[in-house]
Amino acid sequence: MTSVRQLPALITLSWDQRAGRACVWCKQPLTTGAVSAGRILEQVCAHVQDVEVWACPPCDADGNPSAPLQPGGNTAMNTVQTQPAIDAATLLNPEMRGILVANMLDKFPEMKAEFAHRGVGQMLAFLAVGVDSPEPVSPSPMVDDFWHAFLLHTKAYREFCTDQLGKFVDHQPGFLDKDEHGGGKALRARTVEAITAAGYVVDLEFWPELDIADCSQCHANCHNSPKHNTAQTT
Template sequence: MSETATPLSAGIDPRTLIRPEIRSLIITTMRAQFPQVTEEHAELGVGQMAAFLTVCATAERPLSPSPEVDDYWHAFVLNTEAYMTWCTEMFGKMVHHKPGYLNPEEHGGGKVLRARAIDAIAELGFVLEPDFWPEIELAQCSQCHANCSDSPFTGK
C-alpha cells in the first residue's frame, strides 16, 4: 500500500489467495510490461486482482475490474498454465476473461460494474486498496460528462 493510501476495509489480505511463486510470476510479467511499477505496488496489485477474480467466480451479474486490476489479470492470463491451474484449484472452473461491450441500460456502465465489484470484494472481507480502484474516489460525480474519460462527447 502506498504511504498515503489506507485500506477501505480491514480484513483478509487477498495476496494470500495466490502462492508466492505464482505471485512472483505475475509480478515479473507485469513489470516487464510496466517497468515503472515497484515490486511493492505489484504485490498489492496481484492481491486486488485475486480478490476481483474470487468475486467473479460466483457473481451472478457482470462485474468489471479497474483498468489497472485488468492489467494484472492480463499478466496472469499470459501465464496460461499457471492461470488455469489456479482457477481450477480455487474455483473448480476457469474464470474467463471476456472483454466486450455490455448494454448500459441492462447492466449499468463501467463505473456501475466496478462499484459492484468493489462492494462484492468488501463483502467477502478482503482489504481494498484505493489506489487500484479510482472509482472509490468518484462517489460524488455529478455525471455531467464534462471532459470525463468516459464522456459520450469525447469518443472514449
C-alpha cells in the same frame, strides 16, 4: 495435557477456508458455532499476510475456541470476533505471485514492486468474487492489466481457477448493455462492494474512478460475464 494440532500451511487451504467460510480441518461449510482455530502467519517480503482460520465444533480439538498460533504469533482470542479483511494475494502461491510481479515490472518499468504486489492481490480478489457472482463484475484498467498478465500463464491460471475457485473464470472483452448494468463505473462499484462483502482487502488506489465524478472506462471494458455485446458501448 491435550495436544493441539498444528495448523496447516496457508498455501494448502481453499478459498473458503481462508475466508472463514469452511472448516480449516474438514473443509465443510461453517454455519453456527464456528470457533477460531488460531492464525496462520505468513509474510512475503514486507507484506504481512496473516489469516485467522475457523473450525466447526466437531473438529475443534479441545472443544474450546482458543488455540495457539503458528510459531512466532500470539494466542488467538477466546471470543469470536469480526474477522479482519483478507489479502487475496494469499490465494496464490508465492512463486507465481513473484512471477506476476516481475512480469508487471518488466512491462511497466516505472511501477514499484510494492505496488505490483498489491495489484496482484486486487486482481485475485476480483477473480474470487467474480467466479460465482450473480451479476457481472468488472476490473478497473489497472486490475485488468494484472489479469492479462496472469492469463498469459495459461497453465498456472487454469490450475488456480480449478484449485482455488472451483471453475474456470473466462475473460470477456466487450461491452455490456449500459441500461441493464449501469455502465462501467457502476460495474466497478459493484465489484468493490462484492470484494468487501467477501472479506477481502479493497485497495482504492486500484479503483481510482470510484473517487471521481466521471467514469474512466476500462480500456477494453473487460468483465467476467458470458453475456456481452461488442456492438454497444457504455
